[in-house]
Amino acid sequence: MVTRLSHLFLRTLRDDPSDAEVTSHKLLVRAGYVRRQSPGIFAWLPLGLRVRHKIEDIIREEMVAAGAQEVLLPALLPREPYEATNRWTEYGDGMFRLQDRKGSDYLLAPTHEEMFALLVKDLYGSYKDLPVTLFQIQDKYRDEARPRAGLLRGREFTMKDAYSFDLTDEGLERSYQVMRDAYERIFARLGLEYVIVKADAGAMGGSKSEEFLHPIGVGEDTFVRSAGGYAANVEAYVTPVPDALPIDGQPEPVTLPSADTPTIDTLVAHANAVAPRDGAPWTAADTLKNVVLALTHLDGTREVVVVGLPGDREVDLKRAEVAFAPAEVEAAGDDDFKRHPGVFVKGYIGPQVLGAESDSGIRYLVDPRVVEGTAWVTGANERGVHVTGLVMGRDFTADGVAEVSDVRAGDPAPDGSGPLETARGMEIGHVFQLGRKYAEALDLKVQDENGKLATVTMGSYGIGVTRILAILAEAHNDDKGLAWPKEVAPFDVHVVATGKDQVAYDLATTLIDTLEGERYDVVYDDRPKVSPGVKLRDAELLGVPVVVVAGRNAADGVVELWDRRSGERRDVPVAELLEAVRAI
């Protein structure tokens, strides 16, 4: 097949679109692959759709090879199943909701666990029917607060989502592994670097989940990994808990007037000067910082909680979101403080007056490092006064543990595999062992070998099709434009004829016949009145992996051959062209 640029619905742009923040967005719009229609919602132009179909085909092939069966569920879904699993509420503002003409509630599917569970319930009833894994390639909708980064985070986007159904936990483990393996093959075929990290199952529920992250600076996820093989999204990182220390024999707390210690550092220096301890000096890690957070629960009630963490740590709000889900969390504001008059002495908050059982009734949670027997420098709940040697389990207690501290390079991997490094990545796949949460909510049971009803256990496996396209664009470009891997390129070869001499066009036509004979998919820049400069710039921008230019040496039967990805360009006699193209 040959596509003529003079006919192709395409308009390349010199300048970056004003609303584009990331490279892939800029290039995909400039090169005429997509156009923005409204915030986070895009139209697919012919070039973009070609790349997209290739990505979908690779995913589809590997899914089928892994034994998954393709189905297609609607995007417009009734409220009731999502009500049963509570996600109608839990999704909050992130879900598009609407009513039909009769006033019935509907939603635009953000993901399809409920409907797949109901479909299997509808058709299957026996353990003999299981396991089964179903998938679809389908549009999804999420009403992002800040749709940005082009296709990397859209409001209408395309996913391959798969769901496995098993009778036993071991079966789920197997089905999960099969999908995980398929994902590795898919990303390998796409030439897409990935790291598999432990992930927080989050709003999806379930017992185990892993993310496939593509390491990339514009990534929205931070992950950590050790040389010894541990890898996790920071939201899933679990702080190693130190051993408890003996309380007996520890000195009593000492009151520390501390009016002039505006920072942790000055407080630590002051404590070491005025109230030093035996053994080691106080460090920032020995101060107990008490951060006031405000939670908004699903029922709309607002709760103030305090989290105590070592003074050398900060609260990571994304980790806090996971810790307190499904409640929403933010720093407490003036109104929150006002609702608890007299409790909080700003800058001098200490745990002594906190706790669900205390007079204040305010829940007090601590970082996992705050174990029994640890001694702390912290506030005395009095302006200008701290206290040193306040011992956990003796002088104060906590209502629980909260994993809200930030995770840093150098922190230990929880499995003892060494210090962590941190990196940023973008989620390109996610595999979940959902377990029985959805099946229980929707009453998905089958008869087991003994004729008894048993609840099915589910897995859920997602790949962002349109996001992958953007990440491939992000990973494969240079300052001149896109440079697609051949597996997903919109065409195999881009033939350009330049100049006013008919011989170049005639040569191009001959070459295209040859290339078509070898089943190459060719785009031909046959535009008659476009300058060579524009044609060559467009060839660079469009990013087809092989470019053949029939220009000034056409009369001698010589063309210029570009390897768009390596950047190599050389003159090739026509007789050797096919071989040279094959080599790229």
Place this chain on the structure above:
Amino acid sequence: MVTRLSHLFLRTLRDDPSDAEVTSHKLLVRAGYVRRQSPGIFAWLPLGLRVRHKIEDIIREEMVAAGAQEVLLPALLPREPYEATNRWTEYGDGMFRLQDRKGSDYLLAPTHEEMFALLVKDLYGSYKDLPVTLFQIQDKYRDEARPRAGLLRGREFTMKDAYSFDLTDEGLERSYQVMRDAYERIFARLGLEYVIVKADAGAMGGSKSEEFLHPIGVGEDTFVRSAGGYAANVEAYVTPVPDALPIDGQPEPVTLPSADTPTIDTLVAHANAVAPRDGAPWTAADTLKNVVLALTHLDGTREVVVVGLPGDREVDLKRAEVAFAPAEVEAAGDDDFKRHPGVFVKGYIGPQVLGAESDSGIRYLVDPRVVEGTAWVTGANERGVHVTGLVMGRDFTADGVAEVSDVRAGDPAPDGSGPLETARGMEIGHVFQLGRKYAEALDLKVQDENGKLATVTMGSYGIGVTRILAILAEAHNDDKGLAWPKEVAPFDVHVVATGKDQVAYDLATTLIDTLEGERYDVVYDDRPKVSPGVKLRDAELLGVPVVVVAGRNAADGVVELWDRRSGERRDVPVAELLEAVRAI
């Protein structure tokens, strides 16, 4: 490729689903092709998706062969473009509307004229860029009042919609013809009988439109055709207008006391008895029936109008909808009559007191047959009194003509090609010459040869993908199940192994190897503990065109071969199987 029934996500049903009214709906659900998810919204199971993809591929191939380029626009669209063309309002309750988290209005696309026009405006600016025809295969949404008939009229459904853009009317005519020809090829490849009928452009606007109707009893459209080649949807039928008659010399109207004439027939008999006219006797076609209708305009105002039509005709409400669009029309109710006290004497309404210029101010419209000089028997606006010989243009006038009378077999074709026959059909394709309505509303202009801005003219071309699948099921079945044409069948060959004898299964496996070697797509019923009766019934229900049964004669190397569509079944030695399969 072989698909094993023991693995396939499929459950066939013995009984028709309770909510299914039409055959295709019953069979597609029973045979496990689709499942209903909510009213008018379906999930596609593996078999259904296979057929659907085959239909899509045929459509896509023919679109590309006709020079159309594939793109993909979003389903979730902003309000503004639809506001510009007034369709945000005109679509009424039929459109799904929603708001995002910021309160901006969106819709789920019922069709995409606006967005395609804006896309071309966005990318193109010169006459040199035209013509261009774009298409997509995409989900559409319409909030039907009574979703029913399964996939024949859904609320979420899939269409191929194409749009052409030209500078000139002649260009549009050419682009239209190219698409029309492509549609003929598509329906020919799908083996789908069709009639091309003149259609009402309706809410789409535009100058010319034709429908591809598949003649079928459950069809929602009534069309008429003549032996001489005229064909039109009844909504597009234009009544031939008789010549006006001379008024001079016609007798004056005669008052006709008519208290005891409850029907047209009794009135006619009474008139001929009491007030006969010279020449021909009065007939039902000479009575003028005045029907009171109520229009609801887009701005919500309600208007009462009266339509005068020959007494042997009825008002066809679908034709009335077209005549009065975009207003909605229904029979006037008591409330409407109350708003015009003293005007309407039920059973005796006559045109003498009607008309926009009359005291009542009520618009009076007439059937096209009510031309100047025609004389009528009609009401005298007084209980128990009619009048005969009331002459149009002398004794009463009208504010205009309304095409609301029903069209009947035997009526003349407007082009003089003979009497009409009527039939029912289902719309499978629709081609429109939209003209400049959308381009004007959205300011889609390009520079013409002289550098002046010229408004583009558009065409719009739709095929219902999912509806076609249902119609194919409707057209190809028998009392045992589906019987797909081979072009769209989910598999080429259905191999069944029956009995407890391993030899049948071994033979089946060998046959499948042979069939796969010839690139046939095979489904294999390998289910070990399912009875032969169930397997054979499922083979009939699923409707794969060729069925091969390895059963009792397997040991002799003989299988039973079914041609599912002709119903022929015969024993075939294995050695001759391939040839016999090819012959079907």
